[in-house]
Amino acid sequence: MPATSTQGYASNGIFFRVAGEGEPLLLLHGLMVNGEMFDPLVDLLRDDFRMLIPDLRGHGKSGTVAGPCDVAALATDLDAVLAEAGFERCSVLGYSHGGAVAQQLAHTRPARVARMMLGCTYAQNAGTRRERLEGAIFETLLRFIDPGTLGRLAIRPSKTKPGGPVGLTREQALWVRGLMASNGRGAMRSAVRGMLAFDSGPWLAELKVPTLVIAGSDDTAVPRYHYDMLVKGIAGACGRIIDRAEHTLIWTHTGELAQIIRTQWAGDAGRATTA
Secondary structure, three states: OOOOOEEEEOOOOOEEEEEOOOEEEEEEOOOOOOHHHHHHHHHHHOOOEEEEEEOOOOOHHHOOOOOOOOHHHHHHHHHHHHHHHOOOOEEEEEEOHHHHHHHHHHHHOHHHEEEEEEEOOOOOOOOOHHHHHHHHHHHHHOOOOOHHHHHHHHOOOOOOOOOOOOOOOHHHHHHHHHHHHOOOHHHHHHHHHHHHHOOOHHHHHHOOOOEEEEEEOOOOOOOHHHHHHHHHHOOOOEEEEEOOOOOOHHHHOHHHHHHHHHHHHHHHHHHOOOO
16 A cells, blocks of 8 residues: 555545655546555656545545536536645546546646546447446446445456456455445446446547547457547547556556656657557
């Protein structure tokens, strides 16, 4: 676990931590986990960035903050967190569903966002009939199964085969399951509905924030077309595809992701390659 210089609750009940020293960087976690998902990455970036790591509404230690857990509400919650943590303007890394929140923040509060990195995320999660069906099944399952049980069913270690995608180790899988178990069933159902309703497509071209989009070459949870939509839809956006990485690349390719972040925020965004 990385040491933190600050942790506590904002006036609106959102829990946050601050770790590291350097340029301000806001880290926005994915659906059904919490800010601890960034711990391995924070360990590698603590000498380069002062990182603000909230638990979004309904998640982790912000689980008692009542819904709705739609993307607009999650972004609005950040007003108090940013102000009270002393982050007037910062770079933002949004991972998976956190990437939707990052887009919303850049759209409605552009003065807050200096640069944006979108990892394994989407402009519209329910863009195909299959995705809409999967989302409906996901929301229905949460009526009967708590997130911890769902994590035990869905998150499994996998043996990495030569040339194939790199999977989670047993220890990593157990840890991710624990993150999922920190969330309540009702709040996660609300968050899933918020995910399915989000669509930045109508205003994606209006985003003026320097953006880097990251994807895994073997991500089946957020397929390649989502990456393409973001790279093509955000003016001037650059893209990087991490080879042999799945949706879990933040844990399986942590060092590579950390190096990309250092390069991006060292002013080299214009030299990033588009894959």
